[in-house]
Amino acid sequence: MNKKVIQMVRYLQRDGAWVRGERLSAQFGVSTRQIRNYVSAANTSGCLISSSEKGYRLLDMNPSFRMLLDAEDNPESRLKRLLLVLLFSSEPEDIFTFSEQFYVSVPTMEADLQKLRRVLREYALEIVRERDLVWISGAEKNKRRLLCNYCYAEQRNEYLANRTSFFPQDAAKEISLRQAVREKLLEQGIFANDYSLGNIALYLAVSAERICAGFQVEASGQLMPDAFNRIDLAVTALAAYMSLHFSLSLSEAETQALREVLIQQVSLLDYTKISPDNLNEFVEEKYCAITREIMDQVKQFYHIECFDGDFYVRFTLHIRNIFTRQQGGFFTRRFLDDSLKVAYPIAHDISVFIAQILSKNYGAKISDDEVTCIAFHICSCVYDYSKNRISAVFIYESYYDFFRKTAEVVAQRFSEDLFIKHTVSISDYLPSVYHADLLISTVDAPLPEPCVLIHPFPQKQDFAAIQTQIKKIRQKKERDLVSKTFLSYFNRDFFLRSTQSDSHALIRQMCAQVIDQQYATEDFTQRVLLRETMADTAFGTVAMPHALSFSTLKSFLSVAICDPPILWGHSAKKVQLVILIGTNSKERRTFSRIMDLLIEVVSDAANVAELERCENYDAFIDRFFSMLLED
Structure with a gap:
């Protein structure tokens, strides 16, 4: 693409208002006729520039063109733009032409292609080169997975919100693709969380874009499980939606691919109606047993006791979904990036441990994406467990049961920071028996440090004193652990x-x-x-x-x-x-x-x-x- 086209779009983007053709002509040193040609080129490449007697105004652009704008200054955006060009090219591309289009040297382009090879390897795709020509080889399903997970992942919400910029024939209609997916699934009694709804909606948008560009999913010949009749009905409803709103007719191979995506992303069970007491009514005992075995090993190995009944319900359903998907040869797709691994490494490590058990004991194939999903479940418990709360003994002078209210107030006020390990009267208190990180007492008596004396009906200054001691204890623990x-x-x-x-x-x-x-x-x-x-x-x-x-x-x-x-x-x-x-x-x-x-x-x-x-x-x-x- 002509560099001045990109510069013109950037200029219109920065201005934000109507810009007359004469002003653009003077800015870029070309005729007003050439400006019209630039506008036409931009509009056919993913921009939406409006023309009127007022001049020109940039209304919208798709993520692909936005990446092109960023490519000059951002190598990562250039990589994604290069990848998009290769994915949407029906013919091999010339590497020298590429270097001219991206305003980089041929060696830089060679280095970019090498980086892309490493990205593509994760999706069973490869860059093929014959002399000066390059193209991407591999299954269309994998190319769409790449588009969803790599190219558009960070711009998912924007992509879906501005879906009409890809389909100008539908630009006058404002249709929420995500909401449509939710409605079609619920009509069949199928349940999906917001992550899964986003994945499905993004897949449909990417598929529509690919089909419009002339790329169709190949028939896989894979045998499909028989236990998904409701999913079949949902696929039919979504195909009809695509036909009505996108003017696209899905082939048999496309509907089968959509079915695979739904099997990977949705559940036929409404988890909100399942509790620890009725779990066996919804889930086969073998999956409950697998979950118990896994979590027993986790508790024994990591010495973590924080997995409650609600966790067992959710995780048993997830274990069941893993095996159900794999019976049909399907695998989950990542809905979180590496931020969870960074923020909660112990949760990620436990998830790898669980993946090893599933693989070794049950022959399950657990991908990196599946490990991330398991980590999400584990983190829901480990998050609270890892808050590093300190322990406390609450000491009171017995007078009816007034102390109970005070202990409850303190426990609730500092629930994020401490837990009351013992509640004991001053007459029964023995330091050798009742020990903790902190003593909180309503009795003015000689007691071991650290100790906070508070009023039987705590005031603002009492809470401040407790908070100060919590901070000091944490700092000491940290220093002790470090040193x-x-x-x-x-x-x-x-x-x-x-x-x-x-x-x-x-x-x-x-x-x-x-x-x-x-x-x-x-x-x-x-x-x-x-x-x-x-x-x-x-x-x-x-x-x-x-x-x-x-x-x-x-x-x-x-x-x-x-x-x-x-x-x-x-x-x-x-x-x-x-x-x-x-x-x-x-x-x-x-x-x-x-x-x-x-x-x-x-x-x-x-x-x-x-x-x-x-x-x-x-x-x-x-x-x-x-x-x-x-x-």
Whole structure:
């Protein structure tokens, strides 16, 4: 596309109002006739520019054109735009023409294509090149999955809201595609959460765009399960909707593909009507047994006791859905990005542990996307569990039962920060029996510290005093954990600045160091690499490889600073800091907090940038320690 077309659209976008043709002509040094040609070219490439006696005004543009506007300054947008051009090209594209269109050199374009190859590999697609011609080879279903998950994921809501910019023949109608999907499903008694509704709506919009461009899903020849009659009716209703509002007739292969998407995304059971008491009426006992076995192992392995009856209902339904989908050869699609892995690493690690059980004991195929969905369920419980609440003993002077109201008020007021472990009268209190992080007393008597004396009917200053003590206790716990446990995991022998270009080679090098020092057994390397194949451990510019089991001989943290950055695993993230984690089984109770502390430091890009500049072990530890203790 002519560069001045892009510049003109950018100019109209910045102005936002009507701009006369003469002004555009003077701005870009061309005739008004040429301006009309530019407008025509923009409108046929995804823009909606209105023309009148007032001049020209930009009304809308699709995500593809918006990516093109950003491509000059943003390499990631250029990659997505390049990918979109290849996906929507009916013929092979010339790499030299590409370099001219994107205003980059041929070597830069070659590098971009190499990056795209790594992205496409996750979707069973590949870039084929013959001399100067390139194209994308692979199944149409996988191309649509790529469009939904990679190209349009961040712009999903905008894409659906501005769907009419892709289908100008329907531009006068304002139809909510998501709402239409919801209605058609509910008509058949089918249930889908908001994530799934978004996925289905996006798939339909992308399919419409692809079909309009002349691309059809190939017939798969896959046998479909017979237990989805209601889904068949929903598919028929959605196909009729597409025909009415998009003027598209779905082929048999297209309807089968839509059916597969619904099987992956929806449920035939209304979970709001299911409770722990009636779960067996809705779900076969074998799935209840699988859930119990999995969660028993999780509790035994991670020492986490936070999974209530409601969780078991939701998770049993999810386990059932996993096996139901896989009976038909279908797999879930990701509805969350890596932010959950970064924010709650213990939930993600438990999910990988569960995936291993499902794979090993039941032959289930658990993808990265499925691990993310499992993590979402786990996080619903671990989130509350990991709030790091402190324990308290409430001490009172017995006078009828007035103390109960005071204890309830304190418990409710600080429910996010503490839990009352014991409620005991001053006459019955024994420090050796009733111990906790904090004493809260309505009795002015000599008591062990830390202790807060409050009024029997607490005032504002009493609540402030309790909050102050909570803060002090947390800070002390943090410092104790850092000084006594966390920093003892580091070892100057396990610090290196690496120039490795292969992530697995670096893992082997770091594992060899700890094995040689008898911190881990010979099979440690294999177990760490196995964990990486399940779901790589990179997020942002940091990777934290570890084995799935707590079975090292000693606990340790091994550090590698990568210069230059290393492409990590199948995600191909550019990683600059690698922390290899080994935890002994006797210390697995502290593993969750250790992970939290690590994440608090390395999730901050500024912290990582500082740590990368550390030339030696002492400088790294000094800076890391100060980061841990910063408020």
